[in-house]
Amino acid sequence: MDEGHIFRQLTELSGGKYPLLAYLFFLKDMDRFMPIQPTGFDRAFDAMGLEFRTLRQCSWENYTAYNPLLGSLRPLIAEAAGLSTVRLVDAHSFCWILATLIKQAPEAASVAPKSGKDPGRILGGVETAIKDMRFSIEATVKQAAGQSVTRTMKIKELRMKLEELEALLADLIERQEGKCALTGLPFQYGPSADKSRLPSADRIDSQGHYENGNVQIVCRFVNFWKRVTPNDEFERLLRLVQGVDTDA
Numbered sequence: 001m002d003e004g005h006i007f008r009q010l011t012e013l014s015g016g017k018y019p020l021l022a023y024l025f026f027l028k029d030m031d032r033f034m035p036i037q038p039t040g041f042d043r044a045f046d047a048m049g050l051e052f053r054t055l056r057q058c059s060w061e062n063y064t065a066y067n068p069l070l071g072s073l074r075p076l077i078a079e080a081a082g083l084s085t086v087r088l089v090d091a092h093s094f095c096w097i098l099a100t101l102i103k104q105a106p107e108a109a110s111v112a113p114k115s116g117k118d119p120g121r122i123l124g125g126v127e128t129a130i131k132d133m134r135f136s137i138e139a140t141v142k143q144a145a146g147q148s149v150t151r152t153m154k155i156k157e158l159r160m161k162l163e164e165l166e167a168l169l170a171d172l173i174e175r176q177e178g179k180c181a182l183t184g185l186p187f188q189y190g191p192s193a194d195k196s197r198l199p200s201a202d203r204i205d206s207q208g209h210y211e212n213g214n215v216q217i218v219c220r221f222v223n224f225w226k227r228v229t230p231n232d233e234f235e236r237l238l239r240l241v242q243g244v245d246t247d248a
Contacts, residue, residue: 007025007060007063008060010024011060016058018054018057018063019035019036019037019038021058022034023035025063031088032067033063033067034070034088034089034092035092036054037096037099038054038055040096040103041066041095041099042054042055043099043103044095044096044098044099044102046195048098049132049133049135049136049139049200049220050069050136050139070091070092071088072139073091073095074086074087074088074090075142076135076138076139076142077090077094102191103191125189125193126170126173126178126189128189128190129173129187129189130166130169130170130173132198133199133201133217134165136200137158137201137210141156141157141210156203156209157209158209158210159210165210168212168215169201172215172217173187180199180218180222181217181218182216182218182222182235182238183238185219187199196219196220197219197221198219198220199218200217200218200220200222201216201217202223202226204231205230206227206228206231207228
């Protein structure tokens with residue numbers, strides 16, 4: 001019988017118990033299917049900048065997207081850890097540990113910088129945010145390269161070493177005084193942050209690459225909305241929303 005049909009039947013019988021269904025499929029084939037804990041894994045995906053949700057999304061379509069997503073992390077983990085092989089279950093364990101660490105992390109403290117500027121700016125999670133942005137850029141670049149054969153995608157290259165990237169991101173956050181380059185909203189950090197206001201690395205020219213002079217830090221929701229819109233056009237639209245009609 002078709003696996004999707006079985007999943008849907010079990011969904012009805014179990015009342016949509018996603019963790020239970022995922023575990024049953026894990027027992028069926030541990031090389032293809034992994035268990036799931038929606039709240040925890042969504043937390044890990046969020047930290048990595050991955051726009052994917054499993055909470056209240058119990059369906060065969062969601063589950064058959066979840067397993068390949070874990071699979072796409074395998075080469076990234078292997079490279080970062082210096083391993084020759086990373087199994088699907090290893091990627092699952094990585095997400096589980098990441099979700100646990102995020103949950104256990106202390107709340108980021110709100111402190112005023114020594115300069116006295118930007119009172120209330122949250123500094124405790126800056127380093128974590130920089131690591132998250134680096135990981136997101138790596139994943140974006142590799143995904144674009146890996147899928148360029150099967151469908152047309154913009155080629156995105158990282159034209160600097162990873163250490164240089166982290167230094168650039170840290171410098172940009174400092175130069176922007178912890179605020180979004182396009183909206184001026186202060187970034188938030190830590191487990192209790194508004195996820196839409198986490199810092200996100202954006203290419204100023206979306207047709208260009210990740211390189212010095214073409215990267216700015218914006219709020220995550222801004223990066224999501226901007227997508228491929230030219231930077232000056234997006235700034236014009238923002239001014240319109242703010243009630244500033246530049247054409248008047």
